[in-house]
Amino acid sequence: MTTDLRARALAALADQTIELPSWAFGNSGTRFKVFGQPGVARDPFEKIEDAAQVHRYTGAAPRVSLHVPWDLVDDFAKLAAHAADLGVSIGAINSNLFQDDDYRLGSLTHPDEAVRDKAIAHHAQCVDVMRATGSTDLKLWLPDGTNYAGQDDLRGRQERLADSLQQVYALLDPGHRLLLEYKFYEPYFYAMDIPDWGTSLLHCMALGEQATVVLDTGHHAPGTNIEFIVMQLLRVGRLGAFDFNSRYYGDDDLIVGSADPFQLFRIMNEIVAADALLGAGVNFMLDQCHNIEPKIPGQIRSVMNVQEATAKALLVDREALAAAQRSGDVLAAHGALTDAFSTDVRPLLAELRESKGLDADPYAAYARSGHQERIARERVGGTQAGWGA
Numbered sequence: 001m002t003t004d005l006r007a008r009a010l011a012a013l014a015d016q017t018i019e020l021p022s023w024a025f026g027n028s029g030t031r032f033k034v035f036g037q038p039g040v041a042r043d044p045f046e047k048i049e050d051a052a053q054v055h056r057y058t059g060a061a062p063r064v065s066l067h068v069p070w071d072l073v074d075d076f077a078k079l080a081a082h083a084a085d086l087g088v089s090i091g092a093i094n095s096n097l098f099q100d101d102d103y104r105l106g107s108l109t110h111p112d113e114a115v116r117d118k119a120i121a122h123h124a125q126c127v128d129v130m131r132a133t134g135s136t137d138l139k140l141w142l143p144d145g146t147n148y149a150g151q152d153d154l155r156g157r158q159e160r161l162a163d164s165l166q167q168v169y170a171l172l173d174p175g176h177r178l179l180l181e182y183k184f185y186e187p188y189f190y191a192m193d194i195p196d197w198g199t200s201l202l203h204c205m206a207l208g209e210q211a212t213v214v215l216d217t218g219h220h221a222p223g224t225n226i227e228f229i230v231m232q233l234l235r236v237g238r239l240g241a242f243d244f245n246s247r248y249y250g251d252d253d254l255i256v257g258s259a260d261p262f263q264l265f266r267i268m269n270e271i272v273a274a275d276a277l278l279g280a281g282v283n284f285m286l287d288q289c290h291n292i293e294p295k296i297p298g299q300i301r302s303v304m305n306v307q308e309a310t311a312k313a314l315l316v317d318r319e320a321l322a323a324a325q326r327s328g329d330v331l332a333a334h335g336a337l338t339d340a341f342s343t344d345v346r347p348l349l350a351e352l353r354e355s356k357g358l359d360a361d362p363y364a365a366y367a368r369s370g371h372q373e374r375i376a377r378e379r380v381g382g383t384q385a386g387w388g389a
């Protein structure tokens with residue numbers, strides 16, 4: 001690792017930011033059980049206080065994405081001011097089309113225009129929240145789909161979807177973006193209406209420049225080469241954001257990099273290769289659920305995992321890689337990546353944090369702070385936040 005490469009890596013890492021999901025600080029689980037934990041946030045204000053703890057120790061998580069209606073408050077300007085007082089800001093606003101009985105057979109794709117209008121109106125509410133909080137990203141995951149072949153006309157649903165998305169897109173202000181998220185299965189099991197990056201991209205290109213694709217790392221069929229999709233979306237300038245997490249089988253929403261750190265490295269390698277880490281309009285967000293582990297430490301570990309994968313990707317010797325690729329030296333080319341991946345970047349990240357006046361190890365520093373014990377003691381009474389509105 002040349003000193004120059006190291007210096008350039010440090011400079012890029014210093015400006016890297018990762019956006020945290022408010023819902024990671026609430027209780028979550030599976031259809032089998034949602035576990036409570038001591039000290040869990042009870043409202044959006046406490047969720048933002050928890051996110052601010054992650055930023056305080058990592059220095060790399062200055063934004064919190066909200067989910068509507070899970071994070072509904074009477075005064076969103078007050079919530080944004082609360083965030084600012086804590087040194088963070090409001091990021092993407094997530095709509096929710098997956099918890100309403102009216103959407104059983106679809107929302108933006110529903111055969112009944114009245115139901116589609118209701119789903120479109122929900123996005124008008126989300127855009128109002130964006131205006132009140134200074135957020136510029138409207139994130140739309142479409143949960144719509146069918147469970148049985150023939151249940152509905154697949155093409156008819158796409159036509160209705162295209163029309164509904166046009167109406168949502170028309171709600172945006174000039175500086176706003178629509179982030180369109182795809183998912184290959186769940187909550188429907190025969191066909192999702194936006195099952196893959198291609199379908200999301202087609203709709204985004206039909207809508208306009210303000211529409212880009214969200215790539216959730218848990219939303220692909222097993223064995224999918226996700227970094228290829230990253231490369232292709234960057235190539236056409238339509239990668240708007242990541243929802244980072246990791247999985248073994250389904251949409252497990254586990255800590256990013258915990259299941260397959262080499263995959264996360266390969267993804268960040270495509271980002272660095274395309275010079276898209278900073279200033280390319282890619283919002284690096286987490287979308288995770290800490291079903292059994294404490295939330296704040298879980299988010300701190302997640303931010304550290306993304307930083308480590310990014311640092312390794314920044315240490316790839318790109319001249320040597322390009323030369324090996326040009327000369328067809330397969331093993332040397334692969335080696336350029338695996339050498340970087342095998343590099344222990346923790347000392348580099350420790351140096352970065354100390355240069356920012358932070359503790360070298362955010363996870364250990366938070367554990368020493370006693371904050372987790374304090375919120376467990378103080379947050380008694382009330383209802384712990386979760387996936388319920």
Ligand code: LRH
Pocket residue numbers: 023094095141181183216243251287
């Ligand atoms: C859907 C999803 C989406 C969010 C939800 C919390 O699986 O990834 O991004 O709305 O999780």
Ligand code: MN
Pocket residue numbers: 141181216243287
């Ligand atoms: Mn997601």
